[in-house]
Amino acid sequence: MALTEALFLIVGALSAVYIWFQRSHSYWRRKGIPYIPPTPIIGNTKAAFKLDTSFGLHLSDIYNDPKMQDEAVVGVYAINKPGLIIRDPELVKSVLVKDFNRFHNRYGRCDPHGDPLGSNNLFFVRDTHWKDIRNKLTPVFTSGKVKQMYTLMLEIAHDLEEHLKRHGQSNPGKYITEIKEVCAQFSTDSIATIAFGVRANSLQNPNADFRNHGRKLFTFNLARAKDFFVAFFLPKLVSLLRIRFFTKEFSHFMRSTIEHVMEERERTGIVRNDLIDVLVGLRKEAVAEPTKPHYAHNFDFLVAQAGVFFTAGFETSSSTMSFALYELAKHPQLQSRLRQEINDSLVEGGGTLSYEKIQSLEYLSMVVDEVLRMYPVLPFLDREYNSIQGQPDLSLKPHYDFTYEQGTPVFIPVYGLQHDPKYWPNPEQFDPERFSPENRKSIVTMAYQPFGSGPHNCIGSRIGLLQTKLGLVHILKNHSVKVCADTMKEMKFDPKGFVLQSQSGIHLEIVNDRLYEESAAKAQ
Template sequence: MLPTDTLFLLAALVGLFYVWCRYTYGYWQRHKIPYIQPIPIIGNTKVMFTLSKSFFLYLSDVYDDDKMSNAAAVGIYIFNKPAIVLREPELIKSVLIKDFQKFSNRAAACDPHGDALGSNNLFFIRNPQWKELRTKISPVFTTGKIKHMYSLMTEIGLELETNLKTYAKSDDSFVTDVKEVSALFTTDLIATIAFGIKANSLANPNGEFRKQGRKFLEFTLRRAIDFSIAFFFSNWVSKLRIKLFTPEFSTFMRGTISHVMAEREKSKATRSDLIDVLVNIKKEAVENGEYNAEMQDVLTAQAAVFLTAGFEASSSTMTFTLYELSKRPDLQKRLRNEIYEALVAENGKLSYETISNLPYLGMVVDEVLRLYPVLPILDRQHLHKDGESPFDLKPYYDYTVPKDMSVYIPLFAIQRDPKYWPNPNTFDPERFSPENKNTHPPMAYMPFGNGPRNCIGSRIGLLQSKLGLVHILKDHYVATCAKTPEEITFDPFSFVLSYKDGIYLRFVNDKLYERSANK
């Protein structure tokens, strides 16, 4: 039997723990905000331990909870830290647009000391550095620059066609993992339009560019922990030495970008690409006496995020598009006919204007991005500066959001909310027909985010996806096979929407345009 003093101490500790839990996890109840019932110590992060799904998608479950159907905002606890999940469109609009200055930073962060490329890129960098950097990078994404890149992109499209021919073991069809094919294509695209480099991933799938990209998005348990800490426990990133860009990837990017920039400076050639912009930023910094190793890391960081985000977002969009079309031959036929007619009208080579404005292709891609937004959430941090009025949830709740609180917007759930999208889980491109597109409620569709901190590369990303789809579907139709999943199961380790395994489809050779041209 334990001594009396020990029993008393244990009882006191249990009592203190009980009081602490009651107070800590009574925060949202005290402020009269609807909340999800937490578990002591871990709050609402149970899925992080059970690995039943990613925490990013768990936030969509919070949005969809039947008890919260009338809530404008929902309180949660990340361990013992309160955070908010927004449901009301007007509050979402305020955070992303109206009150952007109070939410100009993401809640996520990287270690500025151990992961310079992670903390200094346009996705993670904090304001006001973010605003200055975005202004300098923006010229890469003008219509004129994108049109200039288009000829380079079509060269990779032709290489994709050549590559697909090598897969066929007969003249009729072959089965392959569409995500890997799409990723090889988008990796080569980003390498050429952003860096002026021939990565040759399609010809050599184990080349350095593809190998590094594959490793970055290889979602092991360790990587899942790193990403979770970066996105949900940003105060811990420096203490725990969390790195989103691994030392190997960082070394690869530093060496590659330094070499490409040196060659560009030496040749004085211009390609209207990202390297041109980085060279100009460096030149300006040198002239102002501001250039140093840290500045070079800032430049390299933009290339790193351009590569990883650029190939992943577009390849995922291509993959999910082909998957949905494989299950709907009628819709695939309509899209292939549109592509065929455009090719006939332009003698087999689509212009930038034509591919950007193919009506049904646009509808299909828009619907895929509704069902499968690459990032399933948007995250923001409340910045309350002295002298400014803090953000509140009025008229919905009499609550003022405290400084540094994380705010989450579950895109995946919003874009599948039956209140805005009838039969929300059904693939239906007609939702984005010209007559229907204008009827969408504000803030119900934003796969690239919204407001000043939306995705800067969305137009290039869309163009990449459309180009890849055209070069695949012009010569093939895709069909399901024995290895095709009936339903999509998302990887619980991934911070982007990613299927757990490869998505295999049957490619059936059907060269409509060539057949027509030979008649």
């Protein structure tokens, strides 16, 4: 009898759960919003669960569903949570710019107890804390400060040249390499010196601490895929499942590094106008008024800003550089045009490029902008709707008779928008001419979001773009890149990654023009 009762209880509980999910999964039908029919229990996450694609790109696949091509939004379910994929550029503008005060938080979050570096950094922090922190960090990223960093970045660019030269000398002027790793070594060294005043030496030693920890952080396995899926799509479970944005090893490394660098900066009094100077200043403010609330009373708050700046800074630039070299290798005529612009400018500048000159290279900017269109590092943006007390909630009229509810997640499929033939004719074709001065005028602004828009846009975009351009210049000035037998004919992305990454690396042939010609002459 006891066994029978237990079975009845189990069946009853499972039936209740199923009914609850069915009720949740009828939300968009009841609200009159077009939606993709969900899979029982797991909602619209089946493709991500099966690792057919990453969850970020899955949003773009839904965006591209033929049944939704004339819709302004699409209703989806992250397991049981109803969310909206925004398709219409004007509604994208509403979320990111016009009605930002209602969408100022990301939907994703980290466990504040198990991952204080993840939950306290500018990317994830919420509400008024985000605004306060953004205002305190903004001085590091002004055009004037970035210009001051240029000399430091040039030193690393010369290290990159030496790295390529060494490898060319040990080969007959050409060799095959995984170019993303080379770009990551460069961007790691660059970020380490301009943000922390530290020589990371990744180009000399690929297993140096900074590169080693950065590589591990962005090596996506099933466990890391689970962490990011929960953080962005099931944020209420982050504490229960102990989700971490930063691994324990990386957190320990950043704490020890930042503590050492800050103590050294305080001891010497050296001013570099970098991120560490801002963090030192915040700590001094906190010490001066110990009884007043201040973020910097919590050392992990300071480390968190350094951690996200480092990870975002090296990964975004290295990915953009490597995707650019991949496309240029496949399009040698475009590569020749870019190299001609670079070398003409170097001749004009007596072998060097000033900060102003590199910013003025028109075709280089066109190439980078087109790469960011085809390969946005973060393929989606997430926000959460917040009601404002005393004001009516925002509606989707005239598109639909629907009013946002508190806590509704919204997702902007950046990759989908930037590959939509409605805004980008022949979108899979690499075509820098889309961003020529004449053609820029016809671009639908909200259909191009590599750094986001509005107050929550990427704070480090200036540094990221400059770093990318500088790296490309110092690779292409003496080297050409070519496809080889190991080069993917069509790009395939890692389905486990939350950022856009090649599934199997980007292998290219690097040719040092002078050394190769000398080697060929000797062979004759």
